[in-house]
Amino acid sequence: MSYDIICHGHSPRDALPSPESGRITPIRTAKELFQMNIEQLGWKDHFAIHLETCQGQDLSPARVVRAAGGFYSLLNAGGEQTATLTGQLRHASAQDALPVVGDWVAIDSPAEEGIRIHAVLPRKTALKRASSGNRKGLAEKPGIPQVLAANVDTAIIVSGLDNDYNPRRIERYLTLVYESGAAPVIVLNKADLCPETELRRAEIEAIAFGVPVLVTSANRGEGLAGLAPHLEAGRTLVLIGSSGAGKSTLLNQLTQADHQRTSEVSSAVGKGIHTTTHRELFSLPGGALVIDTPGLRELHLWGESEAGLEGTFPEIIAFAAQCRFRNCRHENERGCAIRQALLEGTLDPARMESYQKQRTELAFATQRHELAAQVAQKRKRKTISREAKRWRREHGDEQ
Ligand SMILES: Nc1nc2c(ncn2[C@@H]2O[C@H](COP(=O)(O)OP(=O)(O)O)[C@@H](O)[C@H]2O)c(=O)[nH]1
Ligand SMILES: [Mg+2]
Ligand SMILES: [Zn+2]
Numbered sequence: 001m002s003y004d005i006i007c008h009g010h011s012p013r014d015a016l017p018s019p020e021s022g023r024i025t026p027i028r029t030a031k032e033l034f035q036m037n038i039e040q041l042g043w044k045d046h047f048a049i050h051l052e053t054c055q056g057q058d059l060s061p062a063r064v065v066r067a068a069g070g071f072y073s074l075l076n077a078g079g080e081q082t083a084t085l086t087g088q089l090r091h092a093s094a095q096d097a098l099p100v101v102g103d104w105v106a107i108d109s110p111a112e113e114g115i116r117i118h119a120v121l122p123r124k125t126a127l128k129r130a131s132s133g134n135r136k137g138l139a140e141k142p143g144i145p146q147v148l149a150a151n152v153d154t155a156i157i158v159s160g161l162d163n164d165y166n167p168r169r170i171e172r173y174l175t176l177v178y179e180s181g182a183a184p185v186i187v188l189n190k191a192d193l194c195p196e197t198e199l200r201r202a203e204i205e206a207i208a209f210g211v212p213v214l215v216t217s218a219n220r221g222e223g224l225a226g227l228a229p230h231l232e233a234g235r236t237l238v239l240i241g242s243s244g245a246g247k248s249t250l251l252n253q254l255t256q257a258d259h260q261r262t263s264e265v266s267s268a269v270g271k272g273i274h275t276t277t278h279r280e281l282f283s284l285p286g287g288a289l290v291i292d293t294p295g296l297r298e299l300h301l302w303g304e305s306e307a308g309l310e311g312t313f314p315e316i317i318a319f320a321a322q323c324r325f326r327n328c329r330h331e332n333e334r335g336c337a338i339r340q341a342l343l344e345g346t347l348d349p350a351r352m353e354s355y356q357k358q359r360t361e362l363a364f365a366t367q368r369h370e371l372a373a374q375v376a377q378k379r380k381r382k383t384i385s386r387e388a389k390r391w392r393r394e395h396g397d398e399q
């Protein structure tokens with residue numbers, strides 16, 4: 001079990017090679033790599049309050065940098081540690097409450113059975129998708145969301161400007177991000193393969209209101225300076241998007257200083273980065289934390305609130321508010337502001353179609369979730385009544 005985390009105390013700007021000189025700022029020595037304080041790992045007061053309410057005397061916080069096969073790689077002020085879950089946490093938790101990369105957890109001190117995770121501290125944000133349920137590779141049961149990453153401040157949606165380019169897919173990722181509570185940034189990568197980068201940028205800006213849209217060529221290290229404002233020390237980012245969009249190349253560029261200066265670390269980092277099989281947290285030279293993710297073959301949307309759709313389709317929500325009927329389905333109702341806007345050309349039909357599709361999908365996920373909850377509840381009741389019967393049978397004569 002190994003992972004690599006690199007941390008240096010530079011300002012965010014220093015994280016990037018300066019475009020003029022192409023030079024990379026000096027970094028600290030390997031000995032200093034693990035001497036980070038907990039704020040540098042993204043610790044916030046929010047978590048501290050919850051840690052105090054955790055039962056048990058000797059628990060301390062640590063951040064999950066990688067989770068695989070029941071083992072969790074953690075980082076805290078003391079450095080790297082591997083931990084497992086207490087039986088209680090493993091059994092008492094719903095699938096989506098188990099630790100994922102980015103989570104803050106409460107751990108005990110090392111004992112014979114190793115370090116154990118007693119609790120997952122309440123998440124500030126969580127990126128969730130609906131699991132498809134019937135596909136291999138998804139351990140989750142139908143109706144239970146899969147948490148991709150937790151406590152992310154900024155989600156970078158990476159999309160290639162090659163045949164990966166698809167505004168409708170970007171809208172899906174936007175809904176995922178808005179629903180999570182993180183702030184989105186869109187990176188249109190592989191600019192070197194696209195003759196119309198400015199057109200594409202305008203296209204995406206028009207569907208992602210107020211979201212920063214950057215055009216990059218990650219393999220050449222071009223356009224990355226636009227990321228600097230998002231790379232403040234202690235801030236957590238996640239790279240999401242289709243497989244092959246260039247997420248790992250981007251991360252590689254952002255950590256490039258390390259590759260060149262710390263050889264034993266860099267080879268391992270390189271290996272880890274090029275084969276993104278796990279979601280994993282890395283630390284950039286400027287102190288930002290970045291979670292790299294493997295591409296999602298499918299993004300089934302998940303929603304517990306209206307935040308996702310509202311964030312992605314604000315103009316549609318605004319039109320809908322003007323419909324005569326509160327429960328307007330925007331089909332043939334009189335006084336439908338959306339139909340009106342479509343007729344007048346003030347609302348793009350492609351946006352409306354995209355919105356309807358996402359809304360249907362989110363409603364379906366909610367239904368399945370409710371169904372799953374009912375089934376679980378029923379099973380629980382059955383078990384309880386069976387146990388009660390057994391108890392009465394065994395203890396009946398004592399009463
Ligand atoms: N032409 C071009 N290729 C790129 C760029 N960024 C990444 N690539 C290539 O795209 C492929 C997939 O990149 P990778 O970072 O592994 O994608 P990931 O699956 O999103 O992590 C690799 O062969 C990269 O070298 C870019 O800006 N331009
Ligand atoms: Mg990758
Ligand atoms: Zn309407």
